[in-house]
Amino acid sequence: MIGSALVNIRATARQGGPSGRAARILWLHCTDRWYFGDFLRHSVWLRSLIQENPGATIDLASHPDYLALYADGRFGQLLDVRDPPNPCDPYDLVVAPGPFEIDPDSIMSNGVLAPSGSTSLITWDRGWSLRPHGASAIRGNKDDLNYFRAAHPGSASEKPLQLWNDEVSLPGWLPPLFTSQERACVEEALARRFSGDAPVIVYNPTASNVFTRDTDVPKEVGNSLIAREHVVVLSRLIDLFPGHQFLVAAALKDGDDVNAEMISAVCTGADSPRVASLFDLEHRDFHGLRGFAGLLASPRICSSVGSGTGTNTHLAAVLDVPSLSVERGADAAMLKNWSSNGFQMGSFRWRNPAVCAAVHTLDWSNRNDAALEEVALSFLAHHSLHHGDTRSTLFADLRSVTPPIVRFHESWPEQPLAATTAAREVLALLRSPARRYYEDFSDEATYLSFRYGLRPQGLATVTEAISSGDDEVRRTGLQLFQDSNLHKLATHLYRVLRPADGAGDKRTTGHLVAHR
Structure with missing residues (x-):
């Protein structure tokens, strides 16, 4: 380990x-x-x-x-x-x-x-x-089920991620440091393009391609959305976030014309005065990794969403920025890859363990407008968890969520079955479509069915794995649940609704109050 x-x-x-x-x-x-x-x-x-x-x-x-x-x-x-x-x-x-x-x-x-x-x-x-x-x-x-768990992001707002039966937790990924001059340059550029003080959401439509990977293997370069599909997602986001601005941007390697053209095409296709592209900031330093990281770290940037995991999710997690990535679901091509002896792909494998990072898995064979608009609704749920009014966006009555959130917090990880039961109670209290998003365990169930022969029945399959007498199956189920969007929802809600007495004490069972 x-x-x-x-x-x-x-x-x-x-x-x-x-x-x-x-x-x-x-x-x-x-x-x-x-x-x-x-x-x-x-x-x-x-x-x-x-x-x-x-x-x-x-x-x-x-x-x-x-x-x-x-x-x-x-x-x-x-x-x-x-x-x-x-x-x-x-x-x-x-x-x-x-x-x-x-x-x-x-x-x-x-x-x-x-x-x-x-x-x-x-x-x-x-x-x-x-x-x-x-x-x-x-x-x-090391356990490589989700190899990002072996070295976790460990952002400033969360405790180190503990692995079962492991006596030491690593200190977390290393965030970059920015000079006051770099930070001032970012704020000036954003102020020039986005008037007022409206928060900015980064939309990152870039993906691996033949140039960035130096390979044409489909597994490496065949999992990207086209510009029109990104425009469908972004257009729905514009409707869902009337008080926000949008920056279509990513870190670009020198010579990556494919992703540069994608950024321009998505921004043009959105056709909104509230949308700007990386190139509208008129500063080439922002195109590289360090410059883009400086943008993402700006207080004006509230969240990130897109189809990639590198700069959209993992860099955002290091900088403690809430993000959602669109990943390929467990389709026939995915199952074929899982059965090979080579390096395997799988959407849950790229699921960043940081609580601020979320994933929406998409059926790659059915990327119609309704499915793409569901991506925007998933992002609304995740964004609201970290920024919005959770009372109105996620729950009809937040007070009713307090008991199961407390039970979840007190049960995990020593009593995982009790924790999953409490998480189910939280699911039942969620508004739709947030509930559809947080209760989706289809990929995890497919993986457990494929590898261990369990019945593919969503969260019930993960619970079955957790209760298995086989140590490998149980450990797999535990990791899949802890990396899930639902576990992150329950974990973050407890941080937001902290105990009135003994905040942060895992054994506190007292009344929860809203974080101010």
């Missing part, structure tokens, strides 16, 4: 440099598939290294488009991983995260480490390997 890896890393790294800590560290992110979500989840090691090795020089090596996010003075060299670093002196510790296991000897042969006396940590989707000072490797496994 990941916690065991952290225990060994702490014990080993402290043997490195002065004061019992590593003095020179390299974070080496090299992969054949440049997923931005992968990059962000691996930043959990950066945060841990900073905390465990104060005063150490930490160099970063990755794709230059991604490294710009951390060009904020906390690190040493920012190195293009395509030009392997060859330092004069060996690093005390090299942390090399990626999707697959790599041979630490290949790192040493590139001159990054000395043949002996250095430490390498290799982490990948399904495990980790630590070689202390050239000795035999210490190895461990």
